[in-house]
Each structure stands twice: as structure tokens, then as C-alpha cells.
Amino acid sequence: MSSTPASAGPDELRRLAGDINRMAGLVEAQVAGALEAVARRDVARARELIEKDAAIDAMQAEIERRAVALIATRTLGDGELRRAVSALKLAMNLERCGDLARNIAKRSLVLSANEPVLALVPPVDRMGRLVLARLTEVMDAHIARDVGRAVAVWRRDEEVDDHYEALFRDILALMAQDPGAVTAAAHLLFIAKNLERIGDHATNIAEIAHYEMTGEALAGDRPKPPPDPLELARP
């Protein structure tokens, strides 16, 4: 590598890491806000969150552009190359979490315009807080470069699935019992599904962070394949 220009890699990697962390902070705030918009039927808050999502999309595009430019300089060592690719992939996963938070905020508008489905909102909120805690924990592990913590998040992905499966059953039971609640219940079902997908992104982020830190893929002994409450839905 001595024939290549002096590396701008370390500085730009540090800036990229900083921007990923700002983006993660914004995404966590969007998820938390969306949960509050659902729980409090807060229409103004929901509208504000929906508008803010564009800023997250712009951050993702900018991080992607800079990560590709940095990779293309070919001045990076192996570990630095992994960090640059990781920035690219973390930004994509965070952007998807932002989209899912926006979708939850949109659905909260429909819930706020319908009769309340009071009994089901608290378990959705609990599932949301669990998912948000996973996202925060895995980003903390990434900042701390703590492989063990990232793996711990990855191993605990069935907690979210258990919540989702219980909610799926309860929401379907409500639909069968109360035809007037079907619309609100369908949107709650999609909110729960969106939260489960944010949880999956936290799991992806754990895998990306692990690969970045160790150069090894985290796979094979994942607790179970991507969750699906299908067995429970059988009559």
C-alpha cells in the first residue's frame, strides 16, 4: 500500500461513524415518537414524525455516497474496508427502521380516527419498547466496539417474536369477536408487524457489527430462522 496516496481513511471513517450515530439517534427518536403517537392518539406528533423521515432518507443517501467514495480510494486496510462497508449497510438498515417508524405514525392517524382498541394498545407499546431497547443496545455495542454485547442482542431475538406471536393471536381474536374493530385491529396488526421488522433490523445490525469487528460472519447458530407465527395461526 506504500505506493498509494496517504490514506484519508481514518478521518473519514471517524466522520462516517459519527454520522451513523447521529442517524441512529434520530431513528431511535422516530421509533419512540411513533410509539407515543399510537399510545396517546397524538395526531400532531404523528404528522411531525412523518415529515421528519425525509431527513433520515437524505442521511442514508449521503452516507452511502461517502462510503462508496471511501471504498473506491483503495487506501483502506482490511479492517477499515469492513468499517466502510459496515457504514453503508448500517445506514440502509437504519433508513428502513425510519420508514417503518413513519408507517407506524401513519397508522396511528387511522387509529386516532377510529374507536379506541384500548386493551391491545398496551401490549403493542410493550413490544415497541422492547424493540427500541434492542436497537439502542446494538448501536451502543457498535459504538463501544463490544462484540459480546452485539452477540447478546442477536441471541435474544426470540423475545420480540414471542411478543409478536401473542399479539397476533390476540388481535385476530378481537377481530373475530368484534366486527366493528376490524379496521383498527388490522392497522394494529401491521404496527406490530412493523415493530417486529425493526427488531429484525436490530438483529441484522448485530450481524453487521460482528462482521465489522471480527471479520467473521455471525450465522449458523442463530436461535431460529426469521420469525413467523404461522404455527400459532393454525386453527
Next chain:
Amino acid sequence: MSSTPASAGPDELRRLAGDINRMAGLVEAQVAGALEAVARRDVARARELIEKDAAIDAMQAEIERRAVALIATRTLGDGELRRAVSALKLAMNLERCGDLARNIAKRSLVLSANEPVLALVPPVDRMGRLVLARLTEVMDAHIARDVGRAVAVWRRDEEVDDHYEALFRDILALMAQDPGAVTAAAHLLFIAKNLERIGDHATNIAEIAHYEMTGEALAGDRPKPPPDPLELARP
């Protein structure tokens, strides 16, 4: 660029493009198969499709690895760099389509184990064929390097949304009328949502192909923001 080693770029880019196209062919077959598994209540077919998804995941990981390695050689010109980044992103979008097809196949198992919801399967099938046609068309446009065709796919994304919105209404109406059909209807609802998401990936692929071919982002005048049938769900 004369001081860098002789470029292996064009050959490897050609190989990557070939592998992307093989991957796309497999994904299209998985989506088509999943639609048949739903329409024909074909349990054996569904199980086969679910197993095959691992091959698509492996192709994505391999294409990603090679695209990053190619980008890191820094021997690529601007257009070549765009093609390498495009390969990376196309593979990610195709892999997600494969996951969604697997999820549809899994849900078809639940539908096959439940009472048939006959009236709603044909419109889901029609929506699925429309989505599959979009995916095929945009990959054809990419192979032909035909910017106009890619843009045409991108502009027509509301066709899928219209189908999805009509289905969403009809499925909710069925749930309200027939409590015994709630479980099957909920899985059909998620199948429709998965098809809509495959349609969104076709739109993403059109954007990626456009950027690859022109160096310009396709944005701003997209027919409308990401679809959501929320207005229709209001009582």
C-alpha cells in the same frame, strides 16, 4: 489511472451482471411458484420453495463480497463504479424479494390448512402477476440498458397500489362479515402486503438501474409517496 494495475473490472463486471441475472431468474421463479402455491393450495410446492430460498441468500452474500472486492481495487472508472455499486444493491433488493416469496409460501401453508377463502384468492393472484410482470420488466430493462423502460416501470407503481388498496378493503370486509375466516384472511392480507413490497422493490430496482445508466437519481417526480391505503381504511 495509468499507474494502477491493468483493470480486471470489465470481466468481473460482466460476470457479476450474469450472476445478478441468474439470481433475478431464480427470484422470479420463486415469486411465481409462491403465487401458484397459494392459488392451488399446493403444500409440497410451498415446502420446496421455502427450502430453495437459502440458495438466493447465498447468491446475495457472494455478489456482495465480490462487488465490494471489485470496488476496492480502485481500477474502475465512474460508469464501472456505478455498475459495481448497482450489482451490490440489486442483489440486496432481489434477496428481499426472495424472502418475501418465501414468506408467501409459508403463509400458503396456513391457507391450505384452513377453510378456503375462495373469492379473495383470484384478486391476490392478479395482483401477484402484476407485481411479477413489473419485476421481470425492470430486470429486462436493466439487461437491455434501456433507461426509458426502467423509467416506465417506475412511473407505473400506482397500478400495484390500486390493487392492494382494493384488496385491503375487501379482506377487511370479509373479516367483519365472517369471523370464522379471520385467520385465513389475515394471512391473505399479509400476502397482499408482501406482494406490494415486491412491487416496491421493483420500483427501487428501476431507480438503481436509472442511476447506474445515467449517473442521475430518479426522484422528485415519482407518481406518489410510498403507498398506504390509510385513507381507504377510515370508517
